Amino acid sequence: MKKFSEKIIYWYQENKRDLPWRNTKDAYLIWLSEIILQQTRVEQGMAYYLKFAKEFPTVKHLAAADDEKVMKLWQGLGYYSRARNLHAAAKVISEKHKGKFPNEHSDILLLKGVGEYTAAAIASFAFNKVHAVVDGNVYRVLSRVFGIETPIDSTEGKKEFYKLANELIDKKNPALHNQAIMEFGAIQCKPVSPDCSVCPLNTMCFAYAKKRITELPIKAKKTKVRCRYFNYIVLHHKTLTALNKRGEGDIWNSLYDFPLIETNKELGEDQFLKSKDWKNFIDGAQYTVKSIPVSYKHILSHQKIYARFWEIECAKPFDKLLPETAVVIKTKELHQYAVPRLIDIYLESRK
């Protein structure tokens, strides 16, 4: 009987997708692709990879780029700390490593934004080192084939799956093996309704034999969702608009939105208009509220945001009247700023 590794590698060679980051040995490009693909589907990350690779063909190009430009290119992809860490690490590689990407697993692991998975991916794909990758796909394949019921989001589970993955890896073809098992998980051993009848591993699969495909892998925690109510104050004065740069400790760090009043619960529209808080933004200046606010429900994996955009025409400039984090910009230059998807959708609707 053929071994696990041989079977998935054979399957991979017959079924693999043609993906751009598989056609290079450039550690920088492989790193770039791995950061973009963290918790992100290949189809969603593809356009961003092509954009970044074209705009920043080498790590030095990326290191030399402006922060705001990097964030703008990342706009819409989510998990924005990835972009900040990517940029910070590019500067380290460019300066401390003289532009040469580290080729040891332990050194790669020191880079900001690079954890166990990504270090193994880069070390194997770029330098053909024997380090097994364990991503969501690998957890699923291993738990099903070998019947592992340890929760994948536990410390114990992580150790157990890494141990098994490193026992199974083809030490002569670590890069090929790692690509194969992930692609196998993504395409054949899918999360929902995989076609096990055509699976090359169905004769050795625990979950298939026990009819427990839908139960594996096991995840212990469930993310709870928090509801938030955002009242955005979209201030205009002639050709000017006020933006707000978001900071640490909340979503969308280092992106821009508008000056904001957040409340614990839904307020009526008249109730909000009467409230004093937002008028601090304009310090009692004359203003005109343009019609009723535009409303959106923005769903994230861990937050539900009920947003309203109050468009206010202000009679005088608002330079010094805003929060510390605010910036006054020309409305026509708004498109240069990196904004959350929610703000982007609002702006698109205003065109």
Add this chain to the structure above:
DNA sequence: AACTCGGGGGG
């Protein structure tokens, strides 16, 4: 060990 960090797609 638990929490937080986005956005999109599929059943």
Add this chain to the structure above:
DNA sequence: CCCCCAGAGTT
């Protein structure tokens, strides 16, 4: 509505 996706950093 739910779950998952080429996970990592912080507390």
